[in-house]
Amino acid sequence: MKQIVFATNNKNKLREMREIMDGLYEVLGLDDIGCHEEIVEDAETLQGNAKIKADFVTNNYHLDCFADDTGLEVEALDGAPGVYSARYAGEHCSYQDNVRKLLAALKGVENRKAAFRTVIALNLDGKSYFFEGRCDGQITQEQRGTDGFGYDPIFQPEGFAETFAEMGHEGKNAISHRGRATQKLIAFLKNL
Ligand code: IMP
Numbered sequence: 108m109k110q111i112v113f114a115t116n117n118k119n120k121l122r123e124m125r126e127i128m129d130g131l132y133e134v135l136g137l138d139d140i141g142c143h144e145e146i147v148e149d150a151e152t153l154q155g156n157a158k159i160k161a162d163f164v165t166n167n168y169h170l171d172c173f174a175d176d177t178g179l180e181v182e183a184l185d186g187a188p189g190v191y192s193a194r195y196a197g198e199h200c201s202y203q204d205n206v207r208k209l210l211a212a213l214k215g216v217e218n219r220k221a222a223f224r225t226v227i228a229l230n231l232d233g234k235s236y237f238f239e240g241r242c243d244g245q246i247t248q249e250q251r252g253t254d255g256f257g258y259d260p261i262f263q264p265e266g267f268a269e270t271f272a273e274m275g276h277e278g279k280n281a282i283s284h285r286g287r288a289t290q291k292l293i294a295f296l297k298n299l
Contacts, residue, residue: 110134110171112135112172121134153176153226157176158237160174161173171229175226175285175288177225177284178192179192179209181213183219184212192258195209206250210246219247221244222241223242227289229292238288238291239291240291241287243265244263245263246261253272254273255271255274259271
């Protein structure tokens, strides 16, 4: 079977992608190819950071590769935290630190509109491709739910009464930014 690298150390993302690509590609993680170097994601866009990760693997290991990058863009904060979502509250902050900082920044603010955006960069046979997934919604007034990670307890997707942290994994994956970007990637690979 053809092999492709998913430039991630996140075991959950890797497992999920292996299930989705079963029978199509053997998906290898960074660990599987012996890549333990730190990849510095210092671009100012999601697309730029996804490309940095995919290019690192393709250039150094000469393998086809894809990588993803996600950000939460809040309208009232001019798109922040965006590409800085992981370290919104500081370099070594926790998910809870980020959630608390965002709720504080939106205290008393009426416009709670926000969107998660994921960009996947794919390097295949010497060419580069990008796939984007978006999920619109709003930031709640307080945390609800215990499932998920990151900003899930305060993000309520449009058309739903629950936050991402109150939905099951399957429900979230079907409508989430990452789920949608991944569906586009899979459709592209299946059509080759
Ligand atoms: P990454 O690019 O997938 O590592 O995502 C960057 C940051 O965005 C993470 O550290 C989380 O804080 C946040 N994030 C990404 N995806 C999600 C999600 O599905 N739910 C909640 N937060 C997320």
